[in-house]
Amino acid sequence: MKSISELISLQNACFKSQKTKDIAFRLSLLKALKKEISTQEQNILDALYKDFKKSAFEAYLSEIGIVISELNLAIKHLKKWAKPKRIKASLLTFPSKDYIYKEPYGTVLVIAPWNYPFLLAMEPLIMAIAAGNTVVLKPSELTKNTSKVITTLIKNVFPENMATSIEGGIDTSTELLAQKWDFIFFTGSTTVGKIVAKAAAKHLTPTILELGGKSPCIIDESVDLKLVARRLVWGKFLNGGQTCIAPDYIIAKSSIKQNLIEALKAEVKNRYGSNPKDSVDFPRIVNQKNTLRLGELIKDSNIVFGGDIDVTNCYIAPTLIDEPNLESPIMQEEIFGPILPILVYETQADIEKIIWHLDKPLSLYVFSNNSSFLKETLNKFSFGGGVINDLLIHFGNHRLPFGGVGASGIGEYHGKHGFNAFSNTKPIVKRGNWFDPSFRYAPYKGKVSLLKTVFKYFG
């Protein structure tokens, strides 16, 4: 087996050979990947089920389906995306033809998390390859079965000098981060994001960091609570609540709190039955360590629904917590599980106090039919992306860039934004030779006022 530095040398040589600049070559790899995913589909589904009992429906909805549509999109638009784009020239550069070139960075490191282990490894890989890079991918050690399938899949499609998957935990990740890369794409926690940023700073390596945080969901009194509860139970408990953009907690108008809790209880029963542990649609927590962590979070809180924990089987019931203290651990760290705290507000100032108490979130959701309330809320708070009157679905439109801000991330991807994320933007001006006024050349005496006019009208 090759060492990490040998692999990087191989990929660097491949990149420098200019082979990856060939669009037809990239397309052939993307098409082969699509075929291989279809061949391996059952293995991917089985692995996701073994890793945390993810149902086939959720696996297709939130992993395989999105990966296939990103592949289709890249295959369809790659030629157009990669083509130098003619840009309107400036009179200051006259005569010229101006362009934007998209160039691949080179050898890229992708580090993936476990919560959507297939999607969040494959989507960056696809866009990195589409943009003409070579890739070393490190999938998560916590979802071993899925990581194994990913490694096989990549091996079956890509020569090692184009893309390879290296499985391993923190030690492997640390060793990878110690190398010099042309670009790093990291998805994971804010804490590890800081470690990645520090490692990247050593070589001034450009990075995209897709991180986490506590995403609020604000609900005012103008809503249909039954519909809100239906959407909330779906968006919060999908993937067992282990979704980076899941609503972490609710801020509800105090007058609707009790009815909201009742609507949520009824909806959980509708979806998962009176014992969600028996439901084939309710996933498990990824491991016992995280189950214990979540158990600690709810230990001394006011549980108004759920709360059952089975550490051996990594199960936590959908759980509602009534008005936890802002200083309690559950309101300090990202929950990342099927636990939903419900806080209340009377005024916008109460909402500010809660949201500004925390780092900028990855998402913000607001359920309301009051347009001035919506406008004020969306304008006031800084967050990565959001949805009005639903949850998570901004992730599903590839035309929308996806990413965080501040502690929830740096940079964005998805669809064409993903291709751009893995491309350096290279502006090129081709100067014409047929006209070369002496104005810009020394001596400059007497030219300042004309220069001012030029900037005033043509700058």
Ligand code: NAD
């Ligand atoms: P994590 O940060 O623990 O791990 C992510 C990756 O980093 C893994 O591959 C892991 O092996 C590696 N890693 C872990 N510790 C490391 C260390 N000390 N040094 C170097 N590498 C290390 O995250 P996770 O638990 O896998 O995923 C959950 C987190 O990811 C949540 O915070 C969630 O919000 C976030 N997330 C964000 C997005 C997004 O798109 N913004 C998507 C999914 C998950």
